[in-house]
Amino acid sequence: METSREDVGIVIRSAFLKRGTQQRFSLFALTILSIILIFLETIDFKSLNTIRSFVKDIIYRGASIATYPSKSFSSFYQLMENHIxxxxxxxxxxxxxxxxxxxxxxxxxxxxxxxxxxxxIDEQVASPSNLVSARVMLDKQSPYLNSFVINIGGNKNIKNGMAVLDGKIFIGRIVDVNFFSSRVLLVSDLNSKIPVLSQPSGNHAILSGHGTSEPTLEYLSENHTIQDGDKVYTSGKGGIFTPGIAVGKVKIDKKKVKVLLFSDLSQITFVNINLGELNK
Amino acid sequence: MKLSFKQFRYKFFELLPLLLLFFISLNGSSIINVKFFSINIHYILVYYWILRKPENLGYGFIFLSGIISDVVLGFPLGINALSLLMVAGVAAYVRVVTVRITLVNDWISFIPALLFANFVYFASLYYSNYSLDYLYLLKNSIFTLIFYPVLWGVFTLIVNLQKS
Known part of the structure; x- marks a missing residue:
């Protein structure tokens, strides 16, 4: 039996537009609402940002409570492993x-x-007192986005782009600030591009994340002199980060210049945020 | 009014998909990564329940769960919500056009649901200027499809327990 166009129309209307059994909203209405939300995310408007921050803060708190059992289990597992x-x-x-x-x-x-x-050379030496500490509130590594949430935000003058350190080691930057929380984009993320300098070879490059624990150095000059074991520091180019923050050391693998990070990104509980350059 | 054990059990199994849905979103564990494998259990959960017992999983809750996932995983608001609604949409369509419940039917119809959802996911992330590992997305889709029968079995068991 051939299905007519009308039949398909009836089925689509029934599935998408009608509320159906015990459904309060139609799929079509919610789909439109989602599209509007995605569109609104691209608009930078003060009152919209306030609502977004408020919603995100509430969800982060809820998620932090919901993840408590799994967090406790993983810390117990870690403790046992350390003992062994x-x-x-x-x-x-x-x-x-x-x-x-x-x-x-x-x-x-x-x-x-x-x-x-x-x-x-009259360069101002970065003061360590410009650091503010925070606790990692939510560490749910998405396979698409390597980031975590910390428990301070606009309330402690945190701003987008600030450098985030594990002790004194660079691990990422702030990408989203709410009132009481902020999101840190880690150097291992696909969207992370950090200007760096290798030592002692002195080559400038961009540290690019790939979603794995080993970011690579890109945009190196053709005749670069980077060698295995060279240290990688932030270069401070672009004026976003303080220069000279340690990141990792070079490991050349099949012509790819990989960087072994000094910090284990999966084991971070407290971080420091460098307020220095941006707060001036 | 006192709830009998039978009524309590019924209510528990009735609420279980909803509890699972919100647990997955709040816990940020929509995608399970075990070594090479990567499975999106959020899609499977939504697809199965909209197909089999839509009265247990409201569209509003699916939308809310998607919004929570977006916030927890750090994506722009609406992306996960939209892709989950796409999965729910295909499941609702398949529910209207099919009569017999079989694993094979469900499994085959899950392919367009995954394709639609991932296309929407990709398009909205592209629109929001987020880079994405396309190979990972493909791998995730393939393993989600392969793993579907396992969760189908588990969920069918829950439905049968609710009935009994």
Whole structure:
């Protein structure tokens, strides 16, 4: 039997426009509402931003409560794993400690020399007091977006674009600010592009995330001299981030210049936000 | 009025899809990643329940769950809501045109639902200037389709438990 156009029309009307069994809204109305919402997201208007911030803050709080059981379970699992690996971790720490002891004197000298050289060129040395601390409230890594939510926002003068650090290590930037929460876009995200500088080779590049834990260096000059083990720092180009914040070290793999991050992005509980450059 | 155990069980199983829907959104676990596998359980849940028992899962709740997912995962508001409504739309259409309930019918009709939803997902993210790993999206769609019968079995068990 051939299905006429009218039959298809009736089916579509029945499925999309009618409310159906115990449905309060029609699919069509909600679809239009979703499209309007997507469109509204592209509009930067003060009262709209206030409503958005309010809605997001409420949902973040709710989500933070809902994720509590899974968070507790994963911390318990982590604790057990740490206990099991106690002996091997202890041996690793002893070796690491020896290496660090050897490096301390060298690092002190370099730091002194660096600050003297900076004074010579009249560059202002970044003050560590410009940091504000925050706690990671929600860490739900979407496969499409590597980000997390922290528990401070507009209430602590947080602004879009500020650098986010794990201790003193660069891990990402603020991309969305609400009243009491903000979203941090991690360096590993596909949408993250950070201007960096390699040391000691001194090459400028863009650190691009790919959704994995190993971002790569892009837009390097053709005759670059980057080598395995070179350190990567923020370059401060574009004036967004303070220059010289450590990011990771270079690992060249099949001609791709990968960066092994100094910070383990999956294990972050507290972060520092650099208010420095943007608050001036 | 006192609820008997039977009534309580009925109510529990009636509310279970709704509880699951909001748990998934608030927990930000719409996509389950286990090594190479990646499954979108949000789509499967919405598709199954709109197809089988739409009275247990309102369109309004699906929309709300999508909005929550957008906020939790950091996407512009409306993207997940729209793609979930697309899945619900295809399921509602299939419900009207089919008579017999079989796994194979459901499974085959799930393909256009996934295609529509992912197309909408891709288009709205593109419109909002978000970069996306297309290969990952394809992989996710394929594994979601492959995994559908497993969750179909689990959900059918829940429906049967509610009936009994």
């Amino acid at each position: 690996n106690l002996y091997s971790n202890y041996k690793e720490l002893i070796t690491e400690n020896e290496e660090l002891k050897n490096n301390i004197s060298k690092s002190d000298f370099l730091e002194l020399e660096n600050s003297q050289l900076r004074q010579l």
